[in-house]
Structures are given as C-alpha cells and as structure tokens.
Amino acid sequence: MFVLSSEENKLEHIAIIMDGNGRWAKKRGLPRTLGHRKGAEVVKEICQAAEKAGIKYLTLYAFSTENWKRSAEEVNALMDLLRQYLKSDLKELQDHGVCIRFIGERHMLAPDIVESMAKLEEETAQNDKMTLCVALSYGSRQEIVHAARRVAELAKRGDINIEDIDEKLFSDMLYTQGIPDPDILIRTSGEQRISNYLLWQLAYTEFFFTDTLWPDFNEKLLLEIIDSYKSRERRYGKVKAQ
Numbered sequence: 335m336f337v338l339s340s341e342e343n344k345l346e347h348i349a350i351i352m353d354g355n356g357r358w359a360k361k362r363g364l365p366r367t368l369g370h371r372k373g374a375e376v377v378k379e380i381c382q383a384a385e386k387a388g389i390k391y392l393t394l395y396a397f398s399t400e401n402w403k404r405s406a407e408e409v410n411a412l413m414d415l416l417r418q419y420l421k422s423d424l425k426e427l428q429d430h431g432v433c434i435r436f437i438g439e440r441h442m443l444a445p446d447i448v449e450s451m452a453k454l455e456e457e458t459a460q461n462d463k464m465t466l467c468v469a470l471s472y473g474s475r476q477e478i479v480h481a482a483r484r485v486a487e488l489a490k491r492g493d494i495n496i497e498d499i500d501e502k503l504f505s506d507m508l509y510t511q512g513i514p515d516p517d518i519l520i521r522t523s524g525e526q527r528i529s530n531y532l533l534w535q536l537a538y539t540e541f542f543f544t545d546t547l548w549p550d551f552n553e554k555l556l557l558e559i560i561d562s563y564k565s566r567e568r569r570y571g572k573v574k575a576q
C-alpha cells in the first residue's frame with residue numbers, strides 16, 4: 335500500500351509519544367485508569383495500521399522513568415494493564431509476523447513482568463514483518479548514561495581504544511541497538527516536548543504534534559501524518575537541492 339517513489343522521503347521508522355490518556359478520561363468524568371485502558375486499545379489499531387502502511391519499525395512510549403513518580407494507584411493500574419497485554423499478545427504478534435523489543439530500565443519493573451517481556455522477545459525474535467519497540471520504564475538520559483558506562487567498561491578492559499569510540503559504536507551501546515533512527519516522531523495531546531524520549535536517536539527526525547488525545551488517535555490521522563511527511567524536506571544540514 336505504501337510505496338515510495340525515488341524522490342520521496344524514506345520511511346521505515348515511526349516513534350510515538352502516546353500522551354493524553356488522563357485528560358481523555360477527565361473530560362468524560364472517568365478515572366484516569368480508564369483512559370489508559372482505552373489508550374491500550376488504540377495501540378493495537380495503530381500497530382496494525384503501521385504494519386499495513388509498510389512501516390518496518392514502530393517505537394511506542396508506554397511508560398517513562400519519570401512516570402514512576404505518579405500515584406501508586408495509577409502505577410499499579412498501568413502495570414496490571416501491561417501484565418494483561420503481555421500475557422495475551424503472543425498469538426497476535428505471531429499472526430502478524432511482528433517482532434517485539436522492549437527498551438528501558440528493566441531493573442525497576444516487577445520480576446514477573448521482566449520475565450514475560452523476555453519471553454515475548456525470545457518467541458517473536460524471528461518475525462520480520464515489523465519490529466514493535468516498546469519503551470517501558472524508559473528514560474533517554476538514563477539510556478545514554480548506561481551506554482557511556484558500557485563504553486568505559488570496554489575501554490577499561492582494553493577491548494577498545496579511546497579512538498575507536500565513534501557514533502556507530504556509541505549507538506550500538508544504546509537499548510535501540512540495530513534499530514534505525516526514527517524518520518517521524520508523533521506526539522499526541524498538544525504538548526510540544528520530548529519528555530526524555532530517544533534524545534540521541536531523534537537528532538534528524540521530523541516532528542509532528544497533534545492536539546488529538548491518544549485515545550482518540552486513529553489510522554486516518556496516522557496516514558495523514560505519513561502523507562504530510564512525504565512533502566517535508568530533510569536536509570541534514572545540507573543546502574536545499576536545486
């Protein structure tokens with residue numbers, strides 16, 4: 335369905351900050367957790383739409399390291415929702431040929447969740463239609479610090495020389511190792527900030543902000559963004575092509 339002509343921008347990776355679940359619920363006089371529940375349903379619709387559109391990588395911000403600061407009630411509800419999806423999603427991922435990966439600070443998550451995540455990753459590792467990367471307990475600064483520590487460790491052991499440290503080596507130390515940088519970043523709910531998401535990886539990504547709250551986001555809006563991305567000019571610091 336989504337075929338690129340040679341002049342069009344390449345599009346293999348979309349990253350999304352799925353924001354606005356709480357406000358969606360509040361507008362309806364519902365508890366925030368119901369907003370998260372509705373948001374999780376939209377995740378499914380968007381995964382399928384992305385796959386249909388030929389997107390190879392979809393990276394979704396599900397829970398940030400800063401989100402641990404929310405009330406225990408909200409955090410527990412989010413973790414329970416996550417548990418439920420981790421348990422039920424394997425068949426669907428297999429049917430759609432989707433490989434799942436998780437990025438983030440796993441040590442902060444409950445052991446049963448970490449175990450389910452590892453199992454899903456292992457069982458879907460061979461799927462190659464699309465990679466769904468879920469940022470969970472994810473913080474980009476923490477990821478960068480973690481990468482710096484790994485690089486320092488390699489240098490200390492004498493496995494690399496200081497001169498070997500370049501962008502490629504550093505990228506390979508990030509949780510997103512092997513995943514190309516996003517072409518598109520979408521943030522829903524009207525906020526225009528990064529909130530500690532993929533700071534390294536978004537260096538040349540095209541940003542799209544929409545006022546739509548995540549539970550109201552849908553395939554049509556995704557396709558509109560993809561369409562508008564096609565006419566963006568990605569210059570990477572060069573002068574406009576004549």
Ligand code: IPE
Pocket residue numbers: 352353354355356357358396397398401412523
């Ligand atoms: C995004 O929705 C989901 C998570 C951060 C887990 P929010 O919960 O941030 O919703 P708002 O921003 O309060 O509306």
Ligand code: IPE
Pocket residue numbers: 351352353354395396397398401525527529
């Ligand atoms: C970012 O949204 C994190 C996720 C969508 C998972 P937040 O709602 O946590 O971000 P801030 O607090 O508005 O920056």
Ligand code: MG
Pocket residue numbers: 353354355
């Ligand atoms: Mg929010």
